[in-house]
Amino acid sequence: MFMKETREFLESLGYPAGDCYDLPTSSKRFPDGAQYRVEIPSVEGPRALQAVLEEADRLGVTIHRVSQGSGIMLLTDEEIRDMCEICASRGIELSLFVGPRGTWDISALPFTPSGKAAGLRHEGMDQLVYAIEDLKRAVKLGVRGALVADEGLLLLTKEMKQRGILPQNFVVKVSVQMMASNPVSIKLMEQLGADTYNVPTALTLPKLAAIRQAVDLPLDMYVEVPDGFGGFIRHYEIPEIIRILAPVYIKFGLRNHPDVYPSGRHLESVNIELCRERVRRAALGMRMIEQYYPEAVTSKLGAEGLGVPATLKSAGI
Secondary structure (H helix, E strand, C coil): CCCHHHHHHHHHCCCCCCCCCCCCCCCCCCCCCCCEEEEECCCCCHHHHHHHHHHHHHHCCCCCEEEECCCHHHCCHHHHHHHHHHHHHHCCEEEEECCCCHHHCCCCHHHCCCHHHHCCCCCHHHHHHHHHHHHHHHHHCCCCEEEECCHHHHHHHHHHHHCCCCCCCCEEEECHHHCCCCHHHHHHHHHHCCCEEECCCCCCHHHHHHHHHHCCCCEEEEEECCHHHCCCECHHHHHHHHHHHCCEEEEECCCCCCCCCCCCHHHHHHHHHHHHHHHHHHHHHHHHHHHHCCCCCECCCCCCCCCCCCCCCCCCC
């Protein structure tokens, strides 16, 4: 075997010896036994959320998770409560991004050619304090899921759960912007406290299959990718992605759209139409599953493991 000693060393540690070109079928599942769930990202507020659900009802698409990118700090209490109530009534996970981040901070580093590698990571301890405050506010309003993009904050969310600051059922979703790209680095994210991990958008099926061999947590996979992450449209790969990557969130971004981050009332009408189109794209993706992998198992709404928000009453609001 080529590079036999090194590959045996990796296997002795429990990792694949290389990328899995045989594309083994994953036997791993969500807690309810499902192989896949569907996520619609960039749902920037209650009106956009309503538009997503109206379109989903019209097209017959089941949406298990909606995520938001502008950040908890850029939503009012009323907006967060409204989104929680809507999602709780449907049994849908609501995942809001932690607001403070590198590109919202005063440093120019994330915008420089070399500094882009910093991504959305937090500079300094004060930014971590702000991020924790953002999470605490969201929890009080009923939120039970959030996106993080910093390894230190990820570890802190694990500590917060252990100390009761975050509920045990709070779903910590690691953003695609973390960019860990191989089985070992993603295993580290799992050990740091990730509940789901959004893999980079351009990984081949053999690379994805190798990651699945090393980790148990659900993986989030863009099958249509925003332009800033490559603009790929991988709809025909959806059946194979489900087969080899289960448990997986099939995530429908949108190619060829304006940047709406951070969003607000000035961009609300645009965001609403973008959300409707993401759901239409999801309907096209579901057709691929129906045609090529009809036996694939999906979750019912409200299934175990979904970060469904607490109602106002149960959250003590």
